[in-house]
Amino acid sequence: MTSVKLKLKENDVKKIQEICKSFNNEPGELINVLHKTQEYFGYLPAEVQEEVAEGLGISVAKVYGVVTFYSFFTMLPKGRYPISVCTGTACYVRGAEKVLDEFKRILKVAVGETTPDGKYSITCLRCVGACGLAPVVMVGDKTYGRVTTDGVKDILKEYENE
Amino acid sequence: MAKFKTHMLVCGGTGCRASASDVLYENLKKEVKEKGLENDVQVVTTGCFGFCEQGPIVKMIPDNTFYVGVQPKDAADIVAEHALKGRKVDRLLYKDPVKKEHVPDSKHMGFYKKQIRIALRNCGLIDPENVNEYLAADGYEALGKVLLEMTPEEAIQIVIDSGLRGRGGGGFPTGVKWKIAQGVKGAQKYVVCNADEGDPGAFMDRSILEGDPHTVLEAMAINGYCIGATKGLIYIRAEYPLAIHRLKVAIAQAREYGLLGEDILGSGYNFDIELRYGAGAFVCGEETALIHSMEGHRGEPTFKPPFPAESGYLGMPTNVNNVETYANIPVIFNKGAKWFASIGTEKSKGTKVFALAGKINNVGLIEVPMGITLREVIFEIGGGIKGGKKFKAVQTGGPSGGCLTEKHLDTPIDYDNLIASGSMMGSGGMIVMDEDDCMVSVAKFYLDFTVEESCGKCSPCRIGNKRLYEILEKITKGHGAMDDLDKLRNLSNVIKDTSLCGLGQTSPNPVLSTLDNFYDEYLAHITEGKCFASQCKDLIKYEIIPENCVGCTACARNCPVNCISGERKQIHLIDQSLCIKCGACMEKCKFNAVTII
Ligand SMILES: Cc1cc2nc3c(=O)[nH]c(=O)nc-3n(C[C@H](O)[C@H](O)[C@H](O)COP(=O)(O)O)c2cc1C
Ligand code: SF4
Ligand code: SF4
Ligand code: FES
Numbered sequence: 001m002t003s004v005k006l007k008l009k010e011n012d013v014k015k016i017q018e019i020c021k022s023f024n025n026e027p028g029e030l031i032n033v034l035h036k037t038q039e040y041f042g043y044l045p046a047e048v049q050e051e052v053a054e055g056l057g058i059s060v061a062k063v064y065g066v067v068t069f070y071s072f073f074t075m076l077p078k079g080r081y082p083i084s085v086c087t088g089t090a091c092y093v094r095g096a097e098k099v100l101d102e103f104k105r106i107l108k109v110a111v112g113e114t115t116p117d118g119k120y121s122i123t124c125l126r127c128v129g130a131c132g133l134a135p136v137v138m139v140g141d142k143t144y145g146r147v148t149t150d151g152v153k154d155i156l157k158e159y160e161n162e
Numbered sequence: 163m164a165k166f167k168t169h170m171l172v173c174g175g176t177g178c179r180a181s182a183s184d185v186l187y188e189n190l191k192k193e194v195k196e197k198g199l200e201n202d203v204q205v206v207t208t209g210c211f212g213f214c215e216q217g218p219i220v221k222m223i224p225d226n227t228f229y230v231g232v233q234p235k236d237a238a239d240i241v242a243e244h245a246l247k248g249r250k251v252d253r254l255l256y257k258d259p260v261k262k263e264h265v266p267d268s269k270h271m272g273f274y275k276k277q278i279r280i281a282l283r284n285c286g287l288i289d290p291e292n293v294n295e296y297l298a299a300d301g302y303e304a305l306g307k308v309l310l311e312m313t314p315e316e317a318i319q320i321v322i323d324s325g326l327r328g329r330g331g332g333g334f335p336t337g338v339k340w341k342i343a344q345g346v347k348g349a350q351k352y353v354v355c356n357a358d359e360g361d362p363g364a365f366m367d368r369s370i371l372e373g374d375p376h377t378v379l380e381a382m383a384i385n386g387y388c389i390g391a392t393k394g395l396i397y398i399r400a401e402y403p404l405a406i407h408r409l410k411v412a413i414a415q416a417r418e419y420g421l422l423g424e425d426i427l428g429s430g431y432n433f434d435i436e437l438r439y440g441a442g443a444f445v446c447g448e449e450t451a452l453i454h455s456m457e458g459h460r461g462e463p464t465f466k467p468p469f470p471a472e473s474g475y476l477g478m479p480t481n482v483n484n485v486e487t488y489a490n491i492p493v494i495f496n497k498g499a500k501w502f503a504s505i506g507t508e509k510s511k512g513t514k515v516f517a518l519a520g521k522i523n524n525v526g527l528i529e530v531p532m533g534i535t536l537r538e539v540i541f542e543i544g545g546g547i548k549g550g551k552k553f554k555a556v557q558t559g560g561p562s563g564g565c566l567t568e569k570h571l572d573t574p575i576d577y578d579n580l581i582a583s584g585s586m587m588g589s590g591g592m593i594v595m596d597e598d599d600c601m602v603s604v605a606k607f608y609l610d611f612t613v614e615e616s617c618g619k620c621s622p623c624r625i626g627n628k629r630l631y632e633i634l635e636k637i638t639k640g641h642g643a644m645d646d647l648d649k650l651r652n653l654s655n656v657i658k659d660t661s662l663c664g665l666g667q668t669s670p671n672p673v674l675s676t677l678d679n680f681y682d683e684y685l686a687h688i689t690e691g692k693c694f695a696s697q698c699k700d701l702i703k704y705e706i707i708p709e710n711c712v713g714c715t716a717c718a719r720n721c722p723v724n725c726i727s728g729e730r731k732q733i734h735l736i737d738q739s740l741c742i743k744c745g746a747c748m749e750k751c752k753f754n755a756v757t758i759i
Contacts, residue, residue, distance in 0.1 A: 133181070150746070
């Protein structure tokens, strides 16, 4: 997995230490700590993982092992408008693959990548529980249902001038 | 609920929310206030009604009027017409697809006629964020009865007698599981609710948690009392923010009312519940992996025995049950084991919740008695196949299950029949497919999922599934050979026999069941280079039929890669070397001039 180099500011280090402390620096709380840390930073670069390991008194390898095991954790920053295409079964049979292809084609990035300007990123997720609206796409917290390949352009248009 | 004349129930499930049902709720409240009806009309946000296909849904009580596809701007009409004048808003009523008539209320909808709601009894009826509404619906009555009037043994016997089996996939008898956990000694025992729901395309557990969170808390407390545990944990996916929110609210309210915490209902019994979050790994639904994940480790399964009942969370005796299993428990105590056992088939009692999705008219959440046939579910409740297409297969059991076909439509659904038919109950995902779905691609889709989700601990699953995927990919690209079919079968059997956990032991099922039921499709891909469903991009070509083309330019204007040439009123031509096979031209052509060959 590639990673982004990042120099942590003093404030950031303090924040990580606070998060660890709020879970009593308990190694068993690693996953909860990572959830909170990712909420704050948006992603979990190597430098952040090193701080977490320090805070919980465990090895960096252990933290890295957990971060890379769970798909919810990411070591790459997402775009300002993270696009998630549902590829759950219900969405798949109603054409999610074509929709995903269209996003990839227009934005010229692959799944898991961010556009060079940092605006959009594309990820896949499995079932957001709105299967009645399949295929479903989320941009940030906003849900779009019954998306067609034609509709992809219209969705992106909404964010064009932002 | 007595004091208001009318209740407007607005679905606040994830699906309807995605279609702005929260704005609709606010608008309804505003309209009610403006018309001065606050004392007569109550607007309530509820959990899912199940009829997700045509959401957002508003249901009126007491007359059961069922409004579908309600937009925020419709609030004014509903209040002005229905609430004030007692006239139904016809244009918002559900329309029967066959009779083409408006259906006045939910009781007359085909979707609800054959359903029996036990686990979902409160979903869509009560406000999930208000414990008083749960209490008014007999909530926590079962817990009171168990704590104050029964010994753990007596309570466990009731669960055994009910015949309830685990709804998380395995179908293990719940009462027996509790009895085993009760019999094990430990300094601290744990009760765990498995709310990981990893099957993509299934949303039963989330709907229960969103619509009726207290029922799970109540059942966990009963479970705790029966096995002698004082701590409960709910392992829930982080991808379910609304369910997490509602659980947090429910736990706080239950504590405040003395229904969780110390000395519950004056019985001297202590029990409390905490949440633990998953982080997106399907294998964490497997109970040993789930326990490792709760302990902060990578969610890798371990060999059983020891079972969680002997050595679970932090090495202590632990009882794991699924959300839907729990949702049945309070009713069993309220209505009796005999009543529960009277529903269903000989070996599968009660009901099962299914998330009906795919190429079906009524996508949604349904609860049906065990023993109902697939035909009834798909054609009566589900309203048949979308767009009048031909039914091809229904996939049950998610990535662990198989595809059932026409010949299975009249088989009564229960744990054992589904396994005998080459699929399984699984957690309750039911994906319907039509003639446009390529079954080799479907098998490949599931294998892609498995390859991504295999934890990698054991080689048959880690390597074997990848090889299965590669062979399937080769076939869908038109490079398959006949001996690939034997390889698929042999490898599948090896993976099933030698994998460590349930993921690997079931992952080849989608391959085996499609091989059994759709052998001719595999053959066509290999020997003729043909995909019946025209889904495999490498096996199809879009072409323009010169005789039909009128030169309207619709196709050329919509081709995303501009690979169609031709002047207005001239015959158009597709440049095959550039075509990405998106199908836009075919969709846009009004003259049937684009065809797939
Ligand atoms: C790969 C795999 C995934 C599973 N996923 C789930 C799940 O998402 N939810 C669930 O309740 N059980 C799941 N199970 C079954 C659990 O291991 C366990 O049997 C179940 O939670 C027990 O509860 P029950 O007896 O009430 O069904 C899964 C099993 C396997 C092998
Ligand atoms: S069968 Fe697959 S998921 Fe299960 S332990 Fe082995 S590698 Fe992990
Ligand atoms: S299938 Fe798509 S890419 Fe190919 S010609 Fe038609 S519109 Fe263009
Ligand atoms: S499969 Fe996409 S929302 Fe359920």
